[in-house]
Amino acid sequence: MFSYNEVRDATSNFSTSLKIGQGSYGSVYLGKLRGKNAAIKQMKNTKSKEFSSELKILCKVHSNLIELIGYAAGGDSLFLVYEYAQNGALSDHLHWPSVKGKKPLAWTTRVQIALDAAKGLEYIHQYTKPYYVHRDVKTSNILLDSNFRAKIADFGLVKLLEHSPEIAAAASRIVGTFGYLAPEYVRDGCVTTKSDVYAFGVVLMELITGQQALSRDANPGNNQYTEHRSLVDYMLAVFNDTKDFMAKLTECLDPNLTRYHKDSMLQMALLSKDCVDENWKRRPDMSNAAIRLSHILISSKEWEKMECCHQMS
Numbered sequence: 182m183f184s185y186n187e188v189r190d191a192t193s194n195f196s197t198s199l200k201i202g203q204g205s206y207g208s209v210y211l212g213k214l215r216g217k218n219a220a221i222k223q224m225k226n227t228k229s230k231e232f233s234s235e236l237k238i239l240c241k242v243h244s245n246l247i248e249l250i251g252y253a254a255g256g257d258s259l260f261l262v263y264e265y266a267q268n269g270a271l272s273d274h275l276h277w278p279s280v281k282g283k284k285p286l287a288w289t290t291r292v293q294i295a296l297d298a299a300k301g302l303e304y305i306h307q308y309t310k311p312y313y314v315h316r317d318v319k320t321s322n323i324l325l326d327s328n329f330r331a332k333i334a335d336f337g338l339v340k341l342l343e344h345s346p347e348i349a350a351a352a353s354r355i356v357g358t359f360g361y362l363a364p365e366y367v368r369d370g371c372v373t374t375k376s377d378v379y380a381f382g383v384v385l386m387e388l389i390t391g392q393q394a395l396s397r398d399a400n401p402g403n404n405q406y407t408e409h410r411s412l413v414d415y416m417l418a419v420f421n422d423t424k425d426f427m428a429k430l431t432e433c434l435d436p437n438l439t440r441y442h443k444d445s446m447l448q449m450a451l452l453s454k455d456c457v458d459e460n461w462k463r464r465p466d467m468s469n470a471a472i473r474l475s476h477i478l479i480s481s482k483e484w485e486k487m488e489c490c491h492q493m494s
């Protein structure tokens with residue numbers, strides 16, 4: 182537990198120069214608390230329910246979950262103090278990296294990030310009791326540390342499953358982010374760990390294409406934006422093109438990805454497709470996704486080694 186004064190001093194009275202992010206619940210600041218860098222999330226007028234769900238899950242410590250160091254209260258705000266992820270949100274590295282001052286992520290780094298995120302989700306889905314569903318898996322909630330290892334963050338919407346990961350709980354309201362919402366969740370409010378698997382599939386698609394879950398295409402005719410385009414719909418059209426699948430898939434790769442391992446990219450694309458299956462029962466669970474990604478990582482690393490040798494010879 183920190184005092185309000187400690188948090189205020191650490192952020193130079195919530196100075197905009199120390200602001201590192203803005204979420205729907207409030208601002209995030211970088212501050213030094215008791216000698217360590219920390220990310221301090223200010224939550225104004227927060228409902229205690231959201232605060233306590235975040236606390237419950239973050240008491241669980243896992244190397245692929247962002248760690249909650251403490252909290253403070255004061256003024257009209259609550260403050261959650263997290264371990265600081267030096268390289269920030271994955272979304273900033275994937276979407277317009279040059280605008281955000283980031284270097285594009287290499288292929289093997291992307292696979293490692295996917296595996297880390299899968300292991301974080303596997304932990305909350307299968308190894309905690311009770312089980313949890315994150316409900317807001319997206320690239321801005323996957324944070325990268327100084328070594329580009331990924332950690333799942335933002336447990337404000339987490340839902341507890343009383344019985345088992347695959348027995349659905351009913352949501353009292355639809356929460357989460359458009360572009361990542363599983364169809365059965367939107368249709369029936371049915372929450373299972375497989376709704377996180379669907380969102381994770383969208384994250385994989387973003388890692389492959391560099392595109393956002395929902396993007397807006399400019400209409401050249403009148404310079405206005407057209408309707409939102411869903412990355413899932415776009416990728417499913419590519420997968421359904423049985424005649425020219427590989428060429429179509431290559432066309433939609435992130436243009437910043439100048440070198441990649443063809444086979445592991447294909448495997449990751451196929452995993453993303455399985456994760457967004459319309460029928461939630463057919464989607465893999467996160468353990469299965471993590472195993473598939475471990476194999477993909479091994480072959481990517483082998484490819485990377487060979488590439489290195491080629492360049493040196």
Ligand SMILES: Nc1ncnc2c1ncn2[C@@H]1O[C@H](COP(=O)(O)OP(=O)(O)OP(=O)(O)O)[C@@H](O)[C@H]1O
Pocket residue numbers: 201202203204205206207208209220222247263264265266267269270317321322324334335
């Ligand atoms: N522990 C952290 N270390 C480094 N940066 C962080 C940390 N936590 C949050 N951030 C930064 O602050 C931004 C806002 O985070 P926050 O969790 O408040 O909102 P969000 O997930 O982006 O959006 P929303 O609240 O709408 O879901 C993140 O995208 C990230 O750039």
